[in-house]
Amino acid sequence: MGTRIVKRPKLSFMERIYLGPVVKGLGMTIGHFFGTLRDVFNWKNKKTAITMQYPEERWDFKDNFRGAPALVMDQEQRGKCVACQICEFVCPPKAITIWPTEFDETNSVEKYPDRFEIDMLRCIYCGFCEEACPEEAIFLVKEAELVHADKRDFIHDKEKLYEMGGIRNDRIMKWKNK
Amino acid sequence: MLFVDILWKLLEIVLVAAVALPTTAALLVWAERRVSAFMQDRLGPNRVGPAGLLQPIADLLKFIFKEDVVPGHVNKAIYILAPALSLVPALLAFAVVPYARDMAILDVNVGILYVFSVSSIAVYGITLGGWASNSKYSLLGGVRASAQMISYELALGLSVVPVLLVTGETHLGRIVEWQAANGWLVLYLFPAWIIFLVSSYAETNRLPFDCPEAETELVAGYHTEYSSMKFALFFLAEYIHMITASALTVTLFFGGWHVPFFTLPEGGWGTTLSCLAFCAKTGFFLFLFIWVRWTLPRFRYDQLMNLGWKILLPASLGIIMLTAGGVALLAD
Numbered sequence: 001m002g003t004r005i006v007k008r009p010k011l012s013f014m015e016r017i018y019l020g021p022v023v024k025g026l027g028m029t030i031g032h033f034f035g036t037l038r039d040v041f042n043w044k045n046k047k048t049a050i051t052m053q054y055p056e057e058r059w060d061f062k063d064n065f066r067g068a069p070a071l072v073m074d075q076e077q078r079g080k081c082v083a084c085q086i087c088e089f090v091c092p093p094k095a096i097t098i099w100p101t102e103f104d105e106t107n108s109v110e111k112y113p114d115r116f117e118i119d120m121l122r123c124i125y126c127g128f129c130e131e132a133c134p135e136e137a138i139f140l141v142k143e144a145e146l147v148h149a150d151k152r153d154f155i156h157d158k159e160k161l162y163e164m165g166g167i168r169n170d171r172i173m174k175w176k177n178k
Numbered sequence: 179m180l181f182v183d184i185l186w187k188l189l190e191i192v193l194v195a196a197v198a199l200p201t202t203a204a205l206l207v208w209a210e211r212r213v214s215a216f217m218q219d220r221l222g223p224n225r226v227g228p229a230g231l232l233q234p235i236a237d238l239l240k241f242i243f244k245e246d247v248v249p250g251h252v253n254k255a256i257y258i259l260a261p262a263l264s265l266v267p268a269l270l271a272f273a274v275v276p277y278a279r280d281m282a283i284l285d286v287n288v289g290i291l292y293v294f295s296v297s298s299i300a301v302y303g304i305t306l307g308g309w310a311s312n313s314k315y316s317l318l319g320g321v322r323a324s325a326q327m328i329s330y331e332l333a334l335g336l337s338v339v340p341v342l343l344v345t346g347e348t349h350l351g352r353i354v355e356w357q358a359a360n361g362w363l364v365l366y367l368f369p370a371w372i373i374f375l376v377s378s379y380a381e382t383n384r385l386p387f388d389c390p391e392a393e394t395e396l397v398a399g400y401h402t403e404y405s406s407m408k409f410a411l412f413f414l415a416e417y418i419h420m421i422t423a424s425a426l427t428v429t430l431f432f433g434g435w436h437v438p439f440f441t442l443p444e445g446g447w448g449t450t451l452s453c454l455a456f457c458a459k460t461g462f463f464l465f466l467f468i469w470v471r472w473t474l475p476r477f478r479y480d481q482l483m484n485l486g487w488k489i490l491l492p493a494s495l496g497i498i499m500l501t502a503g504g505v506a507l508l509a510d
Contacts, residue, residue, distance in 0.1 A: 019372070022474065029217040029473045036216040051221040 066127045067144035069096075069118055070165035071137055071158070074173060079162060080137035083113040087129035087138055095122035096129060116158040120146050139165060191283055195269045203417035204234035206464060213465070214472045238410070246406040249311075256310035261404065261411035264303025268418040271296045275425045276351040278453035279435050279442065289350035290342070293426060294335055297381065300419065301327040304383075304390060307412065308400035319399025322479065323390035326380055329486040330387075334377035336494035340370045340501040341430050354434030362438070364431040367501065371431045373494050378423040380486065383416060384467055386474040387482055394476075424463035425456075432459055 014020045035048030043053075052059075061067070073079050083100030101114035129138045141164055148154055156164070208223070208231060215222030223230040248254065271293050273284040286292055301324050308320020341363055342348060345356040357363055364371045380387040391399035401412045428434055435452035442448040477485070 022470075025473045026469060029469065032219055033213065033216045033469075036219055036221070040221070048219050049221060050219050053221075 061142045061144075065142050065144070066125050066140045067142050068120060068125070068140065068146060068156070068164065069123065069127075069129050069138055069161075070141045070143075070156075071116065071161040072139055072165035072168040073162060074170040075167060076173075077167070079112065080135050080168075080170070081113050081116065082109060082135050082137070083111040083116075084134065086132045086134065090128045090132040092126060092128065093122040093124050095119045095124075113158060116161060118156045118161065120154040120156055121151070136168075136170075139168070141165060187283070191273075194272065194277070194283060199269060199272060199418050199421060200414065202421055202464075203414050204238070205231075206417045206420065206468075207237065207413075208234050209465070210468050210471075213468045217469075217472045241407055241410040244406040246408065249313075249403050251312045252403060253310040253312065256306050257403075258408070260303050260307030260310055261408045261415070262303075263306060264300060264415040265411045265418070267296050267300040267303070268415045268422060271300075271422045272418070272425065274350055275422070275429055276354055276434055277425070277456050278449050280351065281449065281453070282351060285351070287349045290338060290348050290353075290430075293350075293422075294331070294338075297419075297422070298327070298331055300415070303412075303415065304400050307404070308390075311400070311403035313403055315396045315398070315402045316400050319390045319392070319396050319402070322392075322396075323383065323400055326383075326387065326389055326482060326486075329483060330377045330380035330490075333373055333486060333490035333494050334381055336491065336498060337370045337373040337377060338430060339494075339498050340367050343498070343501050343505050350429050350434075354429055354436060357433040358436040362431065362433040362436070367431065367497070370494070370497050370501070371427075373490050373497070374431065375427065376485075377490060378427065379467070379470065380482070382419040382423050382467075384420065385471040386477050388476060389479050389482055392476060420464060420467050421460065424460045424467065427463050428456060428459040434459075 032048060039046035039049040071079060071081055083098055085098050085100065088094075088096045088098050095118050097115075097117045097119075098113050099115040100111050102111055103109055125140065125144070127140050130140050143164060146154065211233070212222040212224075212230065223233040226232040226236050248257065274282055274286060274289040274292050276282040282289075284292070304323040304327075305320040308316040308318075308323065311317070341353065344363065344366060345353050347353050347356060353363075379385075383390050389399075390396075391401075393399075396402070401409055404412060435456040437451070437455045442451055
């Protein structure tokens with residue numbers, strides 16, 4: 001390889017005196033300064049500032065975002081979960097615990113979860129439960145920022161899970177015709 | 179001097195040294211963070227109080243509650259003394275600055291010489307802090323600080339000589355009065371002002387000349403081993419040096435408290451207005467400090483020395499010769 005001598009560019013007098021480029025640079029930074037300053041007073045149409053004011057503004061996640069798992073209901077407010085416990089079985093960190101119970105004779109569906117708990121301190125947001133569920137009853141929703149002062153609040157019970165999941169339109173309405 | 183006079187003087191000292199300067203320094207820390215953020219298209223601290231203005235108080239509380247670590251390998255006495263040695267000259271140097279019409283804490287005839295003699299003590303705080311810390315980064319920072327500040331002290335001092343030549347005064351208040359009568363000195367001595375500005379940036383260890391700190395090379399330079407309020411004192415000293423440097427720039431080259439195209443009324447209102455004018459001008463130069471910091475990258479150490487000894491020193495000598503010649507010609 002040997003030594004390669006890199007030729008230094010010859011600087012003109014104005015470049016060597018250094019002050020011209022300094023003034024130019026100062027002009028650029030002050031431009032950004034006033035750009036952001038204007039944005040602070042007119043945040044709706046911000047142009048220069050790139051900050052997102054986090055707790056007030058949040059990302060709009062894509063629909064396939066893997067946040068916290070939640071149970072969903074169909075259009076007629078029926079919980080879709082039939083307590084088959086496949087999600088409990090497939091869950092890698094064993095975050096899901098289900099206590100199944102039976103419906104009476106009149107109901108077309110046999111089982112439903114009496115209690116359904118997901119320990120969010122164990123959950124790894126892998127989405128296996130969503131993939132495994134044969135009833136399309138459990139989904140990973142967009143909510144991913146779980147902050148609680150009490151550790152016990154991280155265990156999501158059935159009410160919390162249905163509240164997070166909400167109603168999901170079901171094309172087949174399986175339970176109605178069962 | 180009457181007892182009441184002494185009391186007033188004490189009040190003035192307390193107001194300036196214990197209230198005005200630290201408050202301005204705290205505001206500067208806030209301004210530094212917000213201005214830098216704005217220049218980088220960010221927002222900066224804006225949550226504590228209106229527009230984040232109470233952020234310095236939060237910072238101060240944090241500093242106070244931090245553990246004050248004194249490492250086992252330091253030279254204890256000097257290690258503890260250094261932050262104070264760095265802060266006190268910074269506060270002292272401000273004493274002679276005429277911050278309003280006919281107002282200065284210390285009314286001495288050798289004002290400008292006093293500033294230089296006191297501000298050169300400041301290098302002891304930094305150098306001793308670096309030396310007493312007994313760590314290679316601190317020592318390198320301290321050595322760099324001493325070399326840099328001594329080199330630039332020359333250019334700084336020589337760039338003020340033309341001011342003395344033109345006005346024939348060393349009393350800062352009378353220099354301002356001369357400018358009020360004959361126009362700001364920056365109009366006569368623009369190149370000298372440029373040299374003064376550049377050297378004052380080097381003297382206050384601000385970017386582009388912050389080689390004593392140089393985070394990327396020396397961790398944090400001379401205050402690497404300091405924590406809690408000792409670190410805060412170094413920090414405060416740097417910002418008060420900035421205030422003093424800006425105030426001196428305003429006093430020597432930008433007419434101090436003088437407002438152009440406007441005659442200040444006599445009495446208290448005039449004095450208040452003059453003080454406001456002085457604060458506004460100083461504020462602009464403080465903004466310039468921050469503005470320059472977030473625009474220019476750091477000089478390499480040899481480039482810094484080159485600039486100081488090979489360019490600024492000869493240039494300031496040349497300006498002295500030219501000014502002296504001009505003054506001699508015009509005097510006849």
